[in-house]
Amino acid sequence: MTDKFTPIRLRGLRSEEVHEIDSCTSAIGFLYSLWPRKTGEKRASAEQACRQALAGDITPDEARLAFYEAALEADILDQPRD
Structure with missing residues (x-):
C-alpha cells in the first residue's frame, strides 16, 4: 500500500x-521539522x-484531510481551499 496522496502546498x-x-x-516529517x-x-x-495511514488502518486520503485541516488551522496553506 502506498502512503501517497494529492499534494498539498x-x-x-x-x-x-x-x-x-x-x-x-x-507530512510527518513536515509536522516535526x-x-x-x-x-x-x-x-x-x-x-x-x-x-494510522502508514499502519494501514485508514487511507492516505483520510490522513490528507486531517493534515489539510491542520494546515488550514495553522494558516500555512499556499493554495485555495479544497
Missing part, C-alpha cells in the same frame, strides 16, 4: 519557501492520522 518559515507534501511520510507551532488539536490529529 504549504508556505515555509521564510516567505519564499513553498513545500509540496504528497505523502503521509513527508517545519510546522510553525508544535501544539494544536488539529496538528495532533494530523500526526495520528498519518501514522
Whole structure:
C-alpha cells in the first residue's frame, strides 16, 4: 500500500519557501521539522492520522484531510481551499 496522496502546498518559515507534501511520510516529517507551532488539536490529529495511514488502518486520503485541516488551522496553506 502506498502512503501517497494529492499534494498539498504549504508556505515555509521564510516567505519564499513553498513545500509540496504528497505523502503521509513527508507530512510527518513536515509536522516535526517545519510546522510553525508544535501544539494544536488539529496538528495532533494530523500526526495520528498519518501514522494510522502508514499502519494501514485508514487511507492516505483520510490522513490528507486531517493534515489539510491542520494546515488550514495553522494558516500555512499556499493554495485555495479544497
